[in-house]
Amino acid sequence: MSEQNTIRVPQQARSIEKKQRLVDAAMSEFGKHGFHGTNAKGIAKAAGVSIGTFYAYFTDKKTILLAIIDQHLSQIDQSVFKTIARKVHEGATGREIIRHAVKMGHASHHHSPELLRVMLSMRYIDKDFQRNASTEYKDITSKLSLFLKTISDCLRVTDMEAAAQVVTNAFEETMHAVATAQPHVEQTRLYEALTDMVSVYLFKDPDAPL
Amino acid sequence: MSEQNTIRVPQQARSIEKKQRLVDAAMSEFGKHGFHGTNAKGIAKAAGVSIGTFYAYFTDKKTILLAIIDQHLSQIDQSVFKTIARKVHEGATGREIIRHAVKMGHASHHHSPELLRVMLSMRYIDKDFQRNASTEYKDITSKLSLFLKTISDCLRVTDMEAAAQVVTNAFEETMHAVATAQPHVEQTRLYEALTDMVSVYLFKDPDAPL
Amino acid sequence: MSEQNTIRVPQQARSIEKKQRLVDAAMSEFGKHGFHGTNAKGIAKAAGVSIGTFYAYFTDKKTILLAIIDQHLSQIDQSVFKTIARKVHEGATGREIIRHAVKMGHASHHHSPELLRVMLSMRYIDKDFQRNASTEYKDITSKLSLFLKTISDCLRVTDMEAAAQVVTNAFEETMHAVATAQPHVEQTRLYEALTDMVSVYLFKDPDAPL
Amino acid sequence: MSEQNTIRVPQQARSIEKKQRLVDAAMSEFGKHGFHGTNAKGIAKAAGVSIGTFYAYFTDKKTILLAIIDQHLSQIDQSVFKTIARKVHEGATGREIIRHAVKMGHASHHHSPELLRVMLSMRYIDKDFQRNASTEYKDITSKLSLFLKTISDCLRVTDMEAAAQVVTNAFEETMHAVATAQPHVEQTRLYEALTDMVSVYLFKDPDAPL
DNA sequence: AATGAATGAGTATTCATTCAT
DNA sequence: TATGAATGAATACTCATTCAT
Numbered sequence: 001m002s003e004q005n006t007i008r009v010p011q012q013a014r015s016i017e018k019k020q021r022l023v024d025a026a027m028s029e030f031g032k033h034g035f036h037g038t039n040a041k042g043i044a045k046a047a048g049v050s051i052g053t054f055y056a057y058f059t060d061k062k063t064i065l066l067a068i069i070d071q072h073l074s075q076i077d078q079s080v081f082k083t084i085a086r087k088v089h090e091g092a093t094g095r096e097i098i099r100h101a102v103k104m105g106h107a108s109h110h111h112s113p114e115l116l117r118v119m120l121s122m123r124y125i126d127k128d129f130q131r132n133a134s135t136e137y138k139d140i141t142s143k144l145s146l147f148l149k150t151i152s153d154c155l156r157v158t159d160m161e162a163a164a165q166v167v168t169n170a171f172e173e174t175m176h177a178v179a180t181a182q183p184h185v186e187q188t189r190l191y192e193a194l195t196d197m198v199s200v201y202l203f204k205d206p207d208a209p210l
Numbered sequence: 211m212s213e214q215n216t217i218r219v220p221q222q223a224r225s226i227e228k229k230q231r232l233v234d235a236a237m238s239e240f241g242k243h244g245f246h247g248t249n250a251k252g253i254a255k256a257a258g259v260s261i262g263t264f265y266a267y268f269t270d271k272k273t274i275l276l277a278i279i280d281q282h283l284s285q286i287d288q289s290v291f292k293t294i295a296r297k298v299h300e301g302a303t304g305r306e307i308i309r310h311a312v313k314m315g316h317a318s319h320h321h322s323p324e325l326l327r328v329m330l331s332m333r334y335i336d337k338d339f340q341r342n343a344s345t346e347y348k349d350i351t352s353k354l355s356l357f358l359k360t361i362s363d364c365l366r367v368t369d370m371e372a373a374a375q376v377v378t379n380a381f382e383e384t385m386h387a388v389a390t391a392q393p394h395v396e397q398t399r400l401y402e403a404l405t406d407m408v409s410v411y412l413f414k415d416p417d418a419p420l
Numbered sequence: 421m422s423e424q425n426t427i428r429v430p431q432q433a434r435s436i437e438k439k440q441r442l443v444d445a446a447m448s449e450f451g452k453h454g455f456h457g458t459n460a461k462g463i464a465k466a467a468g469v470s471i472g473t474f475y476a477y478f479t480d481k482k483t484i485l486l487a488i489i490d491q492h493l494s495q496i497d498q499s500v501f502k503t504i505a506r507k508v509h510e511g512a513t514g515r516e517i518i519r520h521a522v523k524m525g526h527a528s529h530h531h532s533p534e535l536l537r538v539m540l541s542m543r544y545i546d547k548d549f550q551r552n553a554s555t556e557y558k559d560i561t562s563k564l565s566l567f568l569k570t571i572s573d574c575l576r577v578t579d580m581e582a583a584a585q586v587v588t589n590a591f592e593e594t595m596h597a598v599a600t601a602q603p604h605v606e607q608t609r610l611y612e613a614l615t616d617m618v619s620v621y622l623f624k625d626p627d628a629p630l
Numbered sequence: 631m632s633e634q635n636t637i638r639v640p641q642q643a644r645s646i647e648k649k650q651r652l653v654d655a656a657m658s659e660f661g662k663h664g665f666h667g668t669n670a671k672g673i674a675k676a677a678g679v680s681i682g683t684f685y686a687y688f689t690d691k692k693t694i695l696l697a698i699i700d701q702h703l704s705q706i707d708q709s710v711f712k713t714i715a716r717k718v719h720e721g722a723t724g725r726e727i728i729r730h731a732v733k734m735g736h737a738s739h740h741h742s743p744e745l746l747r748v749m750l751s752m753r754y755i756d757k758d759f760q761r762n763a764s765t766e767y768k769d770i771t772s773k774l775s776l777f778l779k780t781i782s783d784c785l786r787v788t789d790m791e792a793a794a795q796v797v798t799n800a801f802e803e804t805m806h807a808v809a810t811a812q813p814h815v816e817q818t819r820l821y822e823a824l825t826d827m828v829s830v831y832l833f834k835d836p837d838a839p840l
Numbered sequence: 841a842a843t844g845a846a847t848g849a850g851t852a853t854t855c856a857t858t859c860a861t
Numbered sequence: 862t863a864t865g866a867a868t869g870a871a872t873a874c875t876c877a878t879t880c881a882t
Contacts, residue, residue, distance in 0.1 A: 162399040173382060174375075454755055471853085476867075582815050612789070
């Protein structure tokens with residue numbers, strides 16, 4: 001995303017492909033060894049390019065990880081709210097919509113649990129990743145609170161901003177727990193409980209169409 | 211090669227004090243520079259002892275952080291459930307109990323937000339910290355689900371294990387968000403929303419005494 | 421952890437020269453300070469390269485010493501038996517051949533007595549050096565016993581394998597004593613005695629041509 | 631042997647026993663881990679005394695190893711020549727005497743092959759051990775050459791000093807090879823060859839009584 | 841006499857980054 | 862554009878030795 005002073009911006013097809021090869025290799029390496037266990041040389045080797053080429057495209061390994069995360073987040077972000085809107089349109093109940101959101105959230109968190117770990121750890125370690133995560137969080141919660149306001153008639157909650165955050169928190173943590181740890185009860189029960197909690201919290205009647 | 215690398219177990223008062231000085235210095239250093247930014251030398255210096263002394267008491271910096279975390283967790287763990295039990299005994303309503311738990315949770319997470327960040331990052335990075343956190347999580351959720359079973363008459367939820375986990379997740383993530391990030395709405399609104407969500411989820415009538 | 425720690429195989433002329441510079445510097449340093457008194461940094465400095473370059477070419481200081489020894493041994497090994505064969509062909513007596521072998525052995529052990537000390541000590545300390553020395557010993561003694569079998573008519577000894585070893589032992593120890601210690605009688609007397617002992621032991625008539 | 635400035639000279643029985651415990655422990659540790667792999671703390675621990683006590687009796691680990699070697703050598707030295715003298719007196723042949731010496735030499739080298747390795751390596755590494763070994767060597771060879779002079783009538787050799795050294799060298803190296811390496815032919819054949827070589831070298835008639 | 845806590849200089853090794861080719 | 866040899870600061874950890882108790 002952020003290209004500094006002497007960093008090469010790939011124009012030709014071959015260069016773009018080379019940059020993508022580096023990103024893919026980095027994902028694999030970060031997933032295998034974590035952030036601190038991975039080094040630039042290892043990424044370059046895995047990508048089949050020289051270390052010099054690595055530094056031609058990225059200032060350091062942190063930059064490449066930020067690029068990876070941006071890629072990921074933009075993929076996730078788009079889909080979720082679109083499909084929720086569609087569900088509403090189809091006359092789904094509150095609970096059905098939440099259940100669907102849980103399902104979508106799950107899918108988006110399970111591409112690579114190992115990489116997810118790395119991302120999660122980095123937001124507690126580094127300001128840039130923290131800012132990154134914070135922006136993302138703000139984005140999601142404000143979209144959600146905006147959405148809630150459009151259906152305020154059906155809701156029991158009145159403080160939409162706070163509700164949006166609390167719900168997002170409950171979602172995220174449960175997703176991460178399922179993805180990165182061994183959960184102590186089956187996934188389905190956990191997701192059903194999450195759906196139930198959020199549904200009865202948000203909606204006057206969770207089982208009525210919106 | 212050789213095998214006389216035993217860790218010193220402090221017996222005399224002065225030794226115990228020295229070990230505690232190291233722990234305190236480590237907390238401060240980890241808080242300031244994070245795990246990877248802190249080294250044994252820095253901890254020793256901050257504690258006013260030699261590097262050799264550091265290695266006499268701790269095998270490495272990871273060990274000292276694990277020791278710090280254990281110390282923290284055992285402090286937190288004990289108090290919460292005791293006071294909940296007392297509240298129940300005093301005839302508090304479900305909502306009052308949850309509100310109280312939120313308050314207590316908040317207090318326990320705000321000793322050192324910086325150290326909390328380090329702990330949270332480590333659980334995604336290192337097996338030992340992960341195991342540590344997992345044990346703690348299991349401990350809390352099983353205690354909670356046991357408690358829920360004792361008051362099952364007042365509850366709307368039936369799957370106590372799943373409920374305990376989902377509620378714990380919502381709690382934890384909100385606590386961490388408040389402690390480590392700049393929340394986007396005021397803390398009180400967030401905590402009120404959390405209290406509300408958990409209360410209406412768990413209890414048949416959140417405002418009746420248990 | 422990571423696996424991209426490959427050892428650089430020098431391709432270009434300048435690299436080969438750099439590797440050789442390191443080997444030469446190592447020989448000098450090991451000779452001056454012994455194995456345990458020498459460190460990679462000192463070798464790098466003596467070679468006029470950085471410590472990083474040292475580790476690019478050699479995994480550690482042991483490896484470079486093994487390389488040096490291999491280089492030495494292969495040089496020595498070849499010449500000795502060739503010239504013995506030539507002497508036989510020229511119609512030399514047994515004693516003349518032994519005397520010549522002593523002379524050659526002496527020459528090959530006197531490149532660097534200090535380095536010889538290091539090599540000798542290492543074979544008692546480290547498995548790899550021991551194996552190295554053992555292979556060399558086996559090689560020499562089996563070549564020698566093979567040679568003895570080709571001239572069995574002239575010999576008083578019948579157990580060629582045992583003879584080869586005992587003779588080699590007497591040779592080696594005397595060479596080492598002369599090279600590394602201050603001998604208590606003059607070298608020439610010692611070598612004459614050695615020649616005499618081996619000659620009368622091996623040959624029916626030491627002063628007859630083979 | 632050499633006790634410096636603040637080194638304690640044990641007077642009481644308990645102290646002497648403590649010193650001996652340290653020496654025994656050191657023998658075991660040096661044997662197990664070699665000289666450089668052993669440290670003072672390890673020796674103290676193995677001896678069941680404190681590190682302070684170690685330094686009360688020995689200036690460093692080198693000193694204790696020198697003490698061990700002195701102990702060993704003095705034990706060996708005495709016996710060999712005495713029994714040879716006795717054999718001569720009994721009217722043994724030259725070959726019988728040599729064979730007997732080989733047997734005795736073998737016995738004295740097989741107490742602890744591991745410790746022998748350490749001793750042998752140290753003489754190539756350290757001046758003090760070298761001097762030590764050199765003195766021992768001089769002692770043995772001069773005794774031997776003195777003995778040879780007493781039986782000069784029976785000998786083919788005339789340069790007794792040189793002969794004594796060459797014979798000693800052959801002896802030592804073969805002993806060490808048998809003790810520290812895996813010999814490539816059976817011990818008995820090797821020892822018989824050694825006996826034969828030395829016998830025919832030294833004596834006019836190896837099978838006549840002296 | 842005996843202890844063992846404390847010291848800190850010293851060592852091997854890694855890895856982000858540069859730059860001549 | 863691409864390469865990869867070269868750099869050297871930085872780091873974790875050890876161990877001989879001292880000295881207050």
